[in-house]
Amino acid sequence: MTTPLHPPRLLVLSTLMLAVAGIALLDMPHGQGAPDRVVSSTAWSAPRSSPASPAPAVVRPSSVRTTPSATSTASPPPVAESPLPPHGEGTAGDQAVQLSLEKAWPxxxxxxxxxxxxxxxxxxxxxxxxxxxxxxxxxxxxxxxxAVAPAFSTALFRVQAAVARRDGSPDKAVVHLVWAGTDRGGTFTDLRISDWHFKRKASQMGASTWTPQPRT
Incomplete structure (x- = not known):
């Protein structure tokens, strides 16, 4: 015959069961059950990047191309210097004229x-x-x-340069002269050009001479 439990014993058993349940909870490893709340909190607090604003591209120095500024002044091409001296150089420039003729006409x-x-x-x-x-x-x-007045005065007349070259055949030649002078009006001009043509003429002694031809 089973003896019925008295109320005080029920209260003691209930207290023991609660104590055992509490001990079981205390024995559980730390961190279990909490990660869900931690992760959700981190996801909520992290800044969200907008899809319409992509991250800026990194430009490397080696890939940057420099273009000249529109306001920059381009250096002019080198200008070839004239082999002839400027007008009015005087006798100091005559040698340059002579060398220029000889170089241009070997x-x-x-x-x-x-x-x-x-x-x-x-x-x-x-x-x-x-x-x-x-x-x-x-x-x-x-x-x-x-009497005919000369076109140029003898005072400042001078031949600046001259060369003699063949004129199409061994028996023809031309003398090319560059000269300076003052005309009747008193105007001095240099670097004037004149040509005189010649023909070779054989003499009775077997020698040959150059005969000037009339100006045309």
Missing amino acids: ADLPAHDQRELLTVGRALLRADATGVERHEWPALFPSTGQ
Whole structure:
């Protein structure tokens, strides 16, 4: 026959059961059950990036291309210097004129022919420009019986440079002269150009001479 439990014993058993349940809870590992709340709290507090605002691209220095500024001044191309001296340089520039002629027109005649042609060519130019000794070449400067004032004064007349070269064949030559002078109006001009043409003529003794041709 089972003896019924008295109320005080029920109260004691209930107290023991609660104590055992509490001990079981205390024995559980720490952190269990809490992670759900921690993760949700972190996700809520973290800043959210907007899909419409992508992260800025990183530009490396090696990939940057520099372009000239529109306001920058481009350096002008080099200008080729003229081999001839400026007008009014005087006798100091005559050597540069001579060298320029020789470089542009290489020699193609024997030295003795060049000397003869240059001597006569200079004299012809002087006679034509200033009237001096025109009588030496009556075929080139026929007398009109009247005095003619020279086109240029003898005071400042000078030949700046001259070369003698072949003129299409071994028996033809041209003397190319650059000169300066003051005209009747008193205007001085340099770097003037004149050409005198010559033909080779054989003499009875077998030698040959250069004969100047009339101006056309």
